[in-house]
Amino acid sequence: MSYRRSLALQSRMVADRQAGLIPDLLLCGEHPHVITLGVSARHRRANVLASRSVLQSRGIDLYEAPRGGDVTYHGPGQLVAYPVLDLKPERCDIHRYVRDLEEVVIRTVHEFGVEAARVAGLTGVWVGNDKLAAIGVRVSRWVTSHGFALNVNTELEYFSLIRPCGIDGRGVTSLARLTGAPVSLDAVIDALARSFALVFDRDLVFRE
Amino acid sequence: MATSVLMPQLGESIAEGTIVRWNKRVGETVDRDEPLFEISTDKVDAEIPSPAAGVVTEIRVAEGETVPVDTVVAFIADEDDATDGPSPAPADLVPEATNSGSEPAPGRVLTSPVPSPARGPSRTTQSSPIVRRLAHEHGLDVSTIVGTGDRGRVTKEDVLSAVEMGDQESGATDRVEPMSVMRRRIAEHMVASRRTSAHVHTVFDVDFSRVEALRMSHKTAFEASAAKLTYLTFVAKAVVDAVQDVPVVNSSVDNDSVVYRKDVNLGIAVALDRGLIVPVVKRAQDRTMAELSQGIGDLSRRARDKQLNPDDVAGGTFTITNPGVFGSIVGMPIINQPQVAILCVGAVERRPAVVANEVVAQTRSYLTLGFDHRVIDGAVADRFMGIVKRNLEQFDESLL
Numbered sequence: 001m002s003y004r005r006s007l008a009l010q011s012r013m014v015a016d017r018q019a020g021l022i023p024d025l026l027l028c029g030e031h032p033h034v035i036t037l038g039v040s041a042r043h044r045r046a047n048v049l050a051s052r053s054v055l056q057s058r059g060i061d062l063y064e065a066p067r068g069g070d071v072t073y074h075g076p077g078q079l080v081a082y083p084v085l086d087l088k089p090e091r092c093d094i095h096r097y098v099r100d101l102e103e104v105v106i107r108t109v110h111e112f113g114v115e116a117a118r119v120a121g122l123t124g125v126w127v128g129n130d131k132l133a134a135i136g137v138r139v140s141r142w143v144t145s146h147g148f149a150l151n152v153n154t155e156l157e158y159f160s161l162i163r164p165c166g167i168d169g170r171g172v173t174s175l176a177r178l179t180g181a182p183v184s185l186d187a188v189i190d191a192l193a194r195s196f197a198l199v200f201d202r203d204l205v206f207r208e
Numbered sequence: 209m210a211t212s213v214l215m216p217q218l219g220e221s222i223a224e225g226t227i228v229r230w231n232k233r234v235g236e237t238v239d240r241d242e243p244l245f246e247i248s249t250d251k252v253d254a255e256i257p258s259p260a261a262g263v264v265t266e267i268r269v270a271e272g273e274t275v276p277v278d279t280v281v282a283f284i285a286d287e288d289d290a291t292d293g294p295s296p297a298p299a300d301l302v303p304e305a306t307n308s309g310s311e312p313a314p315g316r317v318l319t320s321p322v323p324s325p326a327r328g329p330s331r332t333t334q335s336s337p338i339v340r341r342l343a344h345e346h347g348l349d350v351s352t353i354v355g356t357g358d359r360g361r362v363t364k365e366d367v368l369s370a371v372e373m374g375d376q377e378s379g380a381t382d383r384v385e386p387m388s389v390m391r392r393r394i395a396e397h398m399v400a401s402r403r404t405s406a407h408v409h410t411v412f413d414v415d416f417s418r419v420e421a422l423r424m425s426h427k428t429a430f431e432a433s434a435a436k437l438t439y440l441t442f443v444a445k446a447v448v449d450a451v452q453d454v455p456v457v458n459s460s461v462d463n464d465s466v467v468y469r470k471d472v473n474l475g476i477a478v479a480l481d482r483g484l485i486v487p488v489v490k491r492a493q494d495r496t497m498a499e500l501s502q503g504i505g506d507l508s509r510r511a512r513d514k515q516l517n518p519d520d521v522a523g524g525t526f527t528i529t530n531p532g533v534f535g536s537i538v539g540m541p542i543i544n545q546p547q548v549a550i551l552c553v554g555a556v557e558r559r560p561a562v563v564a565n566e567v568v569a570q571t572r573s574y575l576t577l578g579f580d581h582r583v584i585d586g587a588v589a590d591r592f593m594g595i596v597k598r599n600l601e602q603f604d605e606s607l608l
Contacts (some may be wrong), residue, residue, distance in 0.1 A: 068253040199515070
């Protein structure tokens with residue numbers, strides 16, 4: 001799904017969720033190559049290392065995204081998950097929400113034999129010194145959107161175009177790199193949905 | 209009357225927020241609940257609705273600035289400002305507020321403030337958890353506060369003005385705080401246990417010298433491959449092994465029957481900021497020291513991170529509580545129903561002991577067994593504790 005379309009879809013779903021027209025949703029998918037800037041990157045783009053023309057020549061779009069966080073990359077082989085959840089009434093704590101998202105990823109990759117962890121002060125999910133999943137969230141009247149991006153079979157060299165999340169001295173990794181073989185995205189979505197249901201105490205209904 | 213707009217607290221552990229965007233400028237009108245600004249904290253961008261309808265008269269915190277929770281970030285005034293009696297707005301705001309009332313910006317028609325939404329006959333109070341907590345902190349019941357927010361919602365301002373009024377009326381100092389759900393459940397559980405079991409306690413003085421020595425010599429190797437090697441891990445292992453010899457301590461009472469449980473599902477009491485919880489290490493009898501320590505470490509971590517699943521706290525057959533870490537020497541614990549025994553570990557510390565007629569310093573701890581005299585007699589409890597003591601004082605190094 002194009003990034004632009006995912007923005008439009010999410011903004012509609014957030015409005016519908018706020019109005020109580022739809023249940024909680026978890027959108028999963030992949031984006032074409034795109035670099036997105038969170039609100040922390042709005043006033044300075046120092047963490048985008050490649051020039052606009054370089055990005056253009058490589059067919060990479062650049063978007064400002066209404067989510068928390070700095071800059072990140074999305075592309076084929078990376079699973080993006082965008083929960084549209086109403087956190088009211090019992091989960092109105094955005095730190096808890098972010099820690100819960102991390103827990104979902106930690107449990108998901110655990111099913112593939114990967115032991116990932118949190119790093120205090122550096123939101124996201126890490127394996128050693130490398131980031132496996134990035135988080136950037138928007139909350140509007142306690143309805144969430146945006147979410148996290150988990151590198152499954154991501155071509156990691158694309159991250160060299162940016163300084164991921166504006167953090168120096170750390171790298172990125174993927175499930176495929178950690179397990180030594182490509183991983184089925186559908187299998188990850190399946191594990192992810194189950195972990196998500198468990199952590200957030202929701203029942204699952206799958207829709208194409 | 210001017211309304212001050214505060215930096216909201218969007219989570220228990222959040223102390224500050226960064227304003228990343230103002231959706232309104234000074235002089236612009238805003239409706240109640242219309243997005244007024246966006247804040248960012250820990251990778252979350254949150255859109256904050258306006259607490260009142262009116263005109264933005266002052267913006268105190270610029271985009272990009274970070275301020276503590278509850279800092280005033282802006283003021284919103286309605287048109288009645290001048291006639292509305294004493295205003296809580298600070299003095300430096302008054303000229304500007306008056307200005308915006310008498311001299312609207314060119315081309316802009318000031319809309320009338322939106323009237324308060326009519327409240328229906330039923331006062332089912334709506335409020336956010338943060339507002340409810342604020343009310344609790346001030347000993348107020350949210351349902352007694354008149355809400356001025358959307359559909360009668362009680363807002364932070366409503367609570368604060370109720371507090372102000374309360375202070376003026378009574379000058380009361382006692383704080384009434386309704387129990388949290390967790391508090392209520394602990395209370396019910398403890399009283400029910402006292403009512404159910406015939407509690408008896410027996411205290412054993414245990415020499416931890418060998419455990420201490422083993423811990424020191426194996427710590428590095430153990431912790432490289434497994435989790436932390438704590439005294440609690442040794443105690444857990446000693447208890448689980450002793451249960452094999454005295455299975456009744458791992459039973460429960462079902463009417464007129466005693467149910468001897470096949471598995472030792474070991475509950476570990478974990479203290480939390482606002483209570484305690486007892487996650488359970490399942491099938492502890494099949495676990496090595498490393499697996500026990502991993503299990504305990506993982507559960508305590510997830511208990512503190514609020515990541516436990518219902519399954520993690522279910523099915524316990526025996527509980528260990530460890531107030532020694534807080535300095536307690538001897539505890540007298542209440543049994544965790546429907547179990548029949550609970551072991552309490554006092555502080556493991558150096559103290560004098562008599563060995564071969566000499567007073568020497570030793571690392572020791574008082575272990576207490578709280579047991580249910582309905583099914584466990586004193587002699588049986590003491591036999592169990594004797595085995596736990598022996599397992600610890602002569603700890604089998606090959607288990608490590």
